[in-house]
Structure formats: C-alpha cells, structure tokens
Amino acid sequence: MSENRLWNHIIEDLQNRLERDDFDLWIKPLAAQMGANDNLTLLCPSRFHLKRLRETYLPMVNNFLENQGEQVKLNCKVAVPSNSRGENQSNRQMNLPSIKRGMPLLNNRFKFDRFVAGGGNELAFAAAKALAGEKRFFSNTLLLVSDTGLGKSHLTQSVGHYVMETQPNARVAYLTAEDFANQMISALRRKNMDAFKEHFRRECDILLLEEIPFLAGKEKTQDELGFTLDALLDAGKRIILTSCQVPNEIKGIKRNLESRISSGMTINIEPPDHRTRVNILAHQAHEEGMVVDPEVLEYLAQEIPEDIRRLQSSLVGIMAQGSLTNRPMDLGLAVEIVGKMTHRKKKVNVETIRDMVARIYGMEISTLTSRSRRKVVTVPRNMAMYLCRKHTSASYATIGRSFNRDHATVMYGVNQIDRKIANDPKLQKEMSHIEQRLGVR
C-alpha cells in the first residue's frame, strides 16, 4: 500500500477510536514517511510528543497494522532541524516493540506505579493490587464501579500488566463487554462457538472485562457470560469487572447475571479529593520531566474537580503548548487553556452533533435521518436532536432541516428524551459519552 493510503487508513482508525481532543493534540501534528524495506516513520514535533506517542498511541497503530496484515516496520522520531553541532537529531530513531499475537492490547500508561492513590480510590487500588498478586485474595472477583474518568480502566489494565510481568504463564484476557458481544456474534456466524467458549472458559487465567452495562438487553450474551463466569470461578480463576453503575441499577441485566457479577467484592471509586487531584497532576508533570508551578496545579485541581481524564488533559495541554512555543507554564497559560476547554463547549453545531451520534451508533447519517421508526434508530435520533437543543442555539425548525423532520416532530423527540433521562441511568451514561466525544462535557 502507498505511504499516503496506509497513513490515511491509520488516521481513520485512530479518529474512530480516540477522543477528539486527544486526536487533535497527538495525531494531527504527525507526518509519515515511507522508507526502504517497508519502514514507516512517524515524525513528531517534540520529544515530549514522541514519548507520549510511544507509550499510548503506537501500540494502537501496531495493532491496527497487524490486524490489516501489513508487514510494515514502524519507527518514530522527532523531526527537528540540525543542532548547532551539526548532528541531525532526527536520526535518533526508535524502533517500537511489535505486539505479539494473542497479547491483550493494554495502554502502557495504565500501570500501578502511575496510579495515585488517595481519598476516593484507596480501597480500589489496594484491592486491585491484591488480586493481581499471587497471594490468595479473599475474593476472586472484583467489581469496580464509578462515574467516568475515575480510574476503573487504569486499575484494571494495571492488573493485566502486573500479571503479565510477574506471572508469565498466566493467560490474561482483557476486553470490553462490547468486544465480548462482538466476538460472540462473529463466533455464532462462523459456527465456531465451541472455540469461543473454550477460549474464555478454559484458556484464560484472569478475565478483565470492562463496561458491563453494555450488555443491558442482550440476553444471549448475558447467558454466555454467566456460564463463562461460572466456569472461571469454579476453576479458581480471577475476574475483574467494571461498570458505571451498581449491577442492581442496570436496567436490562438479568437477575442471574447480576448475582454472579455482584458475588465478589464491589468497590465504588469516588471522585478524588482536592489534595489527591493536585497529587495526580504533580505526579503527571514529574513523569513527563516537566516543572510546573504548584499554583498552576492548584488552579487546575480547583477548576476541574470531577473527571481525571479532563484534569490531566488540561495539564497536558499546558505542557504541550509550553514545550512547543517556549511559553512559561504559568497561571496565565493555565487560565487560557481552561478557558478554551470551556469555550469549546459552544463550538458544536447541529451537523457535528448529528454526525457524531451516527458515528457512535455505527449507522449512516442517511439512516439516522431516514423515516425509519425502528427503536435502534429513533432513540439515537431523538438523543441527537435533544443534544442539539441543549448545546446549540438552533431552533426546532433549524434542527428539523438537518434531520428531515418538521418543527413539531423535533419538539416531540426532544421531549421524549427529556422525560426519560432523569430516571434512566443507561441513557444518562450514553448521553454523557456522546457529550464527551463532542467535547461539551
């Protein structure tokens, strides 16, 4: 494949997988160069950028290339001009480890030593560490519950890393409930359910399964997961599950699966207190080798109290701006970056919302705006129209033009969601996921 086409495919894949902010900050500034012997080199603007790229995004690119069957060797380097001694720093290429088939795809940053324990998450941290170790833990199942961005994935993947590093014979399965459902559907289609069952029930020593609420309403998948959990627990294997809601609040989860999920230890991760938030930021700055004024850290911790993902991304924004433009990383820059994060809220329009909702629900825009009255289409359509009312100043009639609907139909759809949302946690979770992807949350 030509350099351009391959790079465009990689970009497209990353765009689908990453939050818009992360994509804009880390992927957009890259350039790609195809060299001899199928060497693809990614050029990034700074060493700071390079470090983050290697740790977080290149494993995804490697995995994508492997899935595409591309025999490409991936390198990355800083594309800076020659320095005063005439050495071309861009020659300091780094070869990246390729991913072995069958190894779970874990984020290299999600390790125990990068998790800051403190008010809100101490118990979850201790329980995850205990379960990862080989010492007997008093329960083989751990369920982590929290709102978005509070460390469920970080802890779950830390367990995966730890087990792979310290117990090399242990077979680790890390996936989301959605992956589990998709793999099951594809096994059913290919008529190889036996292999699917064998894989999860007998070829797995520790199961790390995220985002359980995805299974709401999917009864067959729930039954299969129930049998899988039974087989693993009978064999004394370890299981970590994550959810944004406690199991008895997830509508559409069958009673027998709910009781299996809740059979072990359930821990709620609370939002971190102010001191822990400052510590998380200080730890992050230290890891990146950056010196940031403590006043800046205090300011960010105060302005962004709930979601650690947003908290960290504000600091990353400051460090990236500072290192690219040589601006001091001071309170002035912090106020500007936080201001921009808030200002961006107003930037979405009816079309961006409509297109994002279609993308998230895996349908064409023409399907979302079609006459279809199937629930899988009407619910996302109503959600999209509701978000347009909430985040833009567009009138019902203007929204209607983008959805092929009249003013009254838009009003009815928006009201439907308005009435449901207060009492429907699954809908709330989906809504906040879309809002996060839109950068309005």
Ligand SMILES: Nc1ncnc2c1ncn2[C@@H]1O[C@H](COP(=O)(O)OP(=O)(O)OP(=O)(O)O)[C@@H](O)[C@H]1O
């Ligand atoms: N205590 C912590 N110390 C350091 N980093 C943290 C901590 N808690 C969360 N983070 C960071 O915050 C970001 C979000 O965390 P994570 O993805 O684990 O959240 P989550 O609870 O799984 O969210 P979601 O429900 O949206 O999937 C990650 O970058 C993670 O490294």
